[in-house]
Amino acid sequence: MKFTPILLAAALSLAGSLGTDSAMAQGSKPGVERLYIFNCGEGRAGDISRWSPGVNEGKSMDFVDSCYLIKHAQGWLLWDTGVADAIAAMPDGQRPADPRATHWRRPKTLAAQLEQLGLKPSDIKYVAVSHTHPDHIGNVTLFPQSMLLVQKAEYDWPSPLGPRFKPEQPATKLDGDHDVFGDGSVTLIATPGHTPGHQCLLVKLPKTGAVLLSGDAVHFKDNWEHRRVPALNVDKDKTTASMQRMAEVMAKEKAQLWINHDKAQRDGQKLSPEFYE
Numbered sequence: 001m002k003f004t005p006i007l008l009a010a011a012l013s014l015a016g017s018l019g020t021d022s023a024m025a026q027g028s029k030p031g032v033e034r035l036y037i038f039n040c041g042e043g044r045a046g047d048i049s050r051w052s053p054g055v056n057e058g059k060s061m062d063f064v065d066s067c068y069l070i071k072h073a074q075g076w077l078l079w080d081t082g083v084a085d086a087i088a089a090m091p092d093g094q095r096p097a098d099p100r101a102t103h104w105r106r107p108k109t110l111a112a113q114l115e116q117l118g119l120k121p122s123d124i125k126y127v128a129v130s131h132t133h134p135d136h137i138g139n140v141t142l143f144p145q146s147m148l149l150v151q152k153a154e155y156d157w158p159s160p161l162g163p164r165f166k167p168e169q170p171a172t173k174l175d176g177d178h179d180v181f182g183d184g185s186v187t188l189i190a191t192p193g194h195t196p197g198h199q200c201l202l203v204k205l206p207k208t209g210a211v212l213l214s215g216d217a218v219h220f221k222d223n224w225e226h227r228r229v230p231a232l233n234v235d236k237d238k239t240t241a242s243m244q245r246m247a248e249v250m251a252k253e254k255a256q257l258w259i260n261h262d263k264a265q266r267d268g269q270k271l272s273p274e275f276y277e
């Protein structure tokens with residue numbers, strides 16, 4: 001059976017609206033089905049006092065870089081894209097200009113991890129990014145057809161790193177919290193401070209329960225517990241307020257906090273192709 005493009009578009013749009021309306025009318029469960037964690041980089045930070053001025057000076061630590069893929073009845077959403085896949089081909093990884101920063105390696109590419117699940121980049125409906133540092137947007141260009149979900153303040157930020165998105169990349173520029181699928185199951189939470197338009201992602205999984213994905217609102221558990229603000233953050237007061245907001249969201253939703261770069265935490269988590277429901 002063949003569809004003309006117009007009929008197909010109409011059918012898809014009808015299916016989309018029926019999906020949302022009927023889910024709401026019947027009060028059925030939100031449509032998040034599962035969440036995969038990808039290895040989107042492994043690194044060693046030269047001096048972790050970059051993330052806690054005056055504390056842990058000269059101490060180095062292993063970091064991880066995580067990406068999260070969410071399967072929702074209305075489509076796939078990728079949260080953060082990690083360091084660039086090109087780093088996988090560099091024998092010694094990517095050494096930072098500042099030795100106190102993180103020396104990244106890429107044991108597996110993002111593309112290969114999608115492929116392992118039988119997915120192509122064009123299968124991803126949304127790419128949502130916590131912020132626009134290179135270890136989070138390193139592979140956005142792999143997804144030229146996906147809708148980017150980013151805070152307007154982040155998109156418009158005249159970052160010292162220069163332009164981060166191609167103008168032709170479809171983008172929804174957000175102003176605050178955003179319920180991605182309209183059923184409350186996947187919500188972007190505005191948490192400015194690390195960068196002007198930083199955001200976290202709240203995911204309500206059917207069995208695991210609510211999980212708040214940190215982005216870089218915090219980098220590891222000890223800094224979260226002490227509410228430490230990294231020296232490189234653009235706004236200290238907003239960072240502190242955002243951490244307070246996260247704590248309130250977590251209390252209200254009984255959510256776990258999954259910290260993107262925290263190796264100790266991620267060592268205890270299931271990585272793709274295993275998943276959380």
Ligand SMILES: [Zn+2]
Binds near residue numbers: 133135136261
């Ligand atoms: Zn980061």
